[in-house]
Amino acid sequence: MFKKQVTFVIAILLVTSLLMAACQPAAPTTPAEVPATEAPVVTEAPVEPTVAPSTRVGGWLDEVVFSVVDADSVITQLQAGAIDMYANGLSSKDLPAIKEAGLAYSTNNGLYYNILYNPATFADGRLNPFTNRKIREATNWMYDRNYLNQEIYEGGALAKWFTIQTQGPDYVDLIDVARSLETKYAYNLEKANEVITAEMEGMGAELVDGKWAFEGEPIVLTFIIRTDSDKTRLPIGEYVAAQFEAIGFTVDRQLKTGSEASPIWIGSVPEEGQWHLYTAAWGSSIIDRDEANMFQEMYLNSSQQGIPAWYSNVSDPEFQELGDKLYAATYKDLAERKEWMKRALELSLEDSLQVWLIDGKGFIPYLDNVVATADLAAGVESGQIGPYTLRFDGQEGGTMRWATQDLFAEPYNPLGGSNWTFDHGVYGMTMSNDLMYDPYTGLTWPLMIERAEVTVLDGLAVGTTHDWVTLDFVPEITVPTNAWVDWDATTQTFITAETMYPDGLTTKRKTVVYYPEDLYEKVKWHDGSNFSYADVLMSMIMAFDRAKPESAIYDESYVPLFDSFMLSFRGWNVVSTDPLVVEIYSEAVLTDAELLAFGVWPWYNLGEGSWHTFAIANLVEAAGEAAYTIDKAEPAGIEQISYIGGPTLDLLAAKLETATAESHIPFAPTMGDILTAEEAATRYANLKAFKDEHNHYWLGTGPYVLDKVFLTEKTAVVKHYADYPYLADRWGNFGVPFIAEVELDGPGQVTVGEEAAYDVFVTFKGEPYNADYVKYVKVMLYDATGATVLVKEAEFVEEGLYKVTLTAEETGKLEAGANKLEVAVVPLVVNQPTFAAVEFVTQ
């Protein structure tokens, strides 16, 4: 009897403990309290931004070992010391756990979320409230974005009102307008209800027992709420539905996955009325420096999105015209562009085909001793700078255990290989390019080039920030007659401007790129081959040849990209091969000259490539044995070329043998002028030796060499590249972003008509903020109604201190009551403003 009882008790205890363990929330995910006013920071890495000078070249680490880890176990694994960082990033829901675990982290752009309305008039006569722009506009007051940020995103995201990136370059440029509009459209359910009620009644609807009805029938809003993705769209949808119900609407919540939802919101005709609202989300992994196109794309029926809801939107004619003009960049200068952008921001909120709610963030956790630079948009994994600054604090060398979501999702080749962010993490370690994207501003710095000169036509809205690139304006730019403007795939020679445009050719922009004099001596591919002009020439040829039906490596899927390239391309003129100086002629013009300074580095679609690896891969594709892109491989029933494994390794090896035996020179009619058989033989021998050592063909010139790959085991090892030409500390100042810390101090009471002064203290890690890094300190004054009374700039006093003086005339505009003074410190070196505000009473 006793045994029976003991057995029973043990069993009950065991089962209960298992169930309790299963039911209780995991300790690391306990939400931490986040103050409502806390602004998200870009990084909390406890290290200084600069590094001590070093003689080490290339990357700081000896080795980086990539592995795949389940996102749910990341924090536990970091705490257990099993990995050093999780580069793929976690979502906002994990932020409290990251903080609680005491881990360092960086942030990057996540998805951005909004409500998309169906603006069509329904064919069956049902009333669709969202045909009415004023109702759509009023819904901005219905949504408490800060509440959503705190409740759903743990305070780790940003409230969003505009289609442009919150705190992105355009937002910062328009900060006073943006903040004023954010104040104007702050949460106010009563106001929303008031406006919507008036408009609904105007449309013939009536409230029956507290519910809106039209012609005796209840108005039921069909709301498509996504349940998948990162799962935050479900609570957003529930919140939005509840808000609509609170003002008398009946909401039919249709919970659907992406694949279930897209046939409805994309696939159906809006006039059929299958839906009213949709929880949309968009993504951007770059710091977009020119978002003037976004108004047309995200609101207007002239949008190129190709989604039916856009075509049904009837916008205000002024907005329609302005959005189209901004897309076409027809402004005469940057000042006019700014004015147009200001007005477009206002009109976009009045249109509100989409109401923006949240700019999401991703969080990249790592151990305290890790220094990782995260691009504000792309993070660590896709950010170009990551490999150059990744290190252990205060240490040279060591092995970094880099965990990510997956690896080798698709074959690796620089033309049409894997485009997954986790695979970019591996690629990035091994690659160089002409320019380095600034992780905090989206501008560029010279990486492999020395300098650049940009010349554009008079009147074009282009500016420059850095002094490594010059910018000139001229009345006309003529393409030289000997410039290469196209490629003849039959004769395998370039077509010159003289042949193609006998009457001459002019264009909008000319960029001259100067490479270092010792480029060919100091830059080496990972197989030991010296970088040469042949690598550059090969990439120029490949840019054309694959789009030509006569070519042996013609690829139909490349044609759309090529066509868009040719629309703006006007020619290359190689002024000198050693040192390498190249002129680029183009119709493409952007607002920043730094982004127009790319040269002719052998960078293909996804990465750089040497001429000799492409030579053998071209032989494979030309023989019809495998293809670079899946679009070409699939219909032919052949494999996609992978440089790192799988069945195509043998094909590449066979072609390498052939190429070696024949001293093969690709595109010989052109490449033969600069390549000898001996040089080709040396390259192929180097590649063979590299393959024998590493068992793959993935070559780069970057700071790390891809040493080993284990495809099924999902792991890779990259090793320090000792022949990299530049010092490891070259990008040391990008350790962490210089995000200003701001305090605003001054009187709490101001007499109307009398002067008042406030001090603005700007610091970075407790030290005065370098004044050279500050673009401006903007001052905004709001009255008791929230209306903007004043916008101006603060005066510089000394480093770290600025002064705001409200003159007697300015305070005279205020009425008695509570007012708010806000300052926005906008740095030059990081695209993230810092805000501070103080409230004062006027009497």
Add this chain to the structure above:
Amino acid sequence: MTSELSEKEVPKVESATSSSIKRIARFMGFRVIMLIVTIVIGVYATILIANMGGYVDTIMRNNIRETTIMEVAQLTANKAIAPEARQKMVQDMIDLEEKRLGLDTPFVIRSFNYLWNGLRLELGRAQYMVSDSGSRTVRLILLERLPATLLLMGSSQLILFFVSVFLALMLSRSYGSFWDKLVIALSPTSAAPPWFYGIFFILIFAAILKVLPFGGMVDSPPPDTTIGYALNVLKHLILPASSLIVAALFFSIYNWRTFFLIYSSEDYVEMAKAKGLNARDIERRYILRPTLPTIITNFALLLIGLWTGATITETVFLWPGLGRTIFRAIGYYDTAVIVGSTIIYAYLLAFTVFLLDFVYALVDPRVKVGGGNN
């Protein structure tokens, strides 16, 4: 007289043999036809279900449009491009992708192509999924994952099966003992799925004790030597295999023990006990033998069940097995992979069912292939 009798008896024997062969042939033929029909229906039903009767085409078309729009937005960000050029680029890319995925051919035609190719074991190429080595060949996608699945599922399920049967047989002989009651009491623990135990084990052995890895099949990077690699794989196998075993062990023992108990209490077993036969003989001759068809059926189905993998447990432990592959294929609506996996399972199942009919006849004299008049 004797010779006359013999002469008369020989044709009877020949006639009986001939009749048996005919009966077996008829049975086999009928069975094979039925199995083929079942396979055809089953596989075509899978194709229809996996494609939602063709509705997946609509889903895919809209997904292509959505992803292409975003892809082009990324490609053209920070680049000056005319609206018309961009629109053309979007449409051209959509057209190419639809063509690549075969959406330019009606679903009905594609569905019969899938079926015909599948029945001939021409598994073809995946639409979205890629093998670990970068190939889209369905055969490679499945084969590359097969060793890992066989290792995990094989080791865990075989251990589970033999341990369960062995212990159940023991318990059936000691009905009502402490161990018997303990197993009964613990059998509800199988209500929790293997992945639950997996998470529990990871917390204990990887996070807290740090003696076993969190997941994966091998360390990153893997050891250089073959022996080191093998030992390392075994180390990684412990937790996932244990979670699969522990989750099912007590219920499995309980199940088999109940099954054996029925046979243990038969009159002929009681008679054998009364006659004083030793326990081992009773177990082997009087309990195990009549239960052999059931045991063999379970074992055979277990073996072909290895093919399906353990989806969630493989996911929890990041074990590169077939279960995860098939799960992903379903998520991607990758019909070629789904059909490839289904057709192989269907053939294995059909072959096993076919074979079992003969095995039953071999191990149990009461069973006659094809039935017959008696």
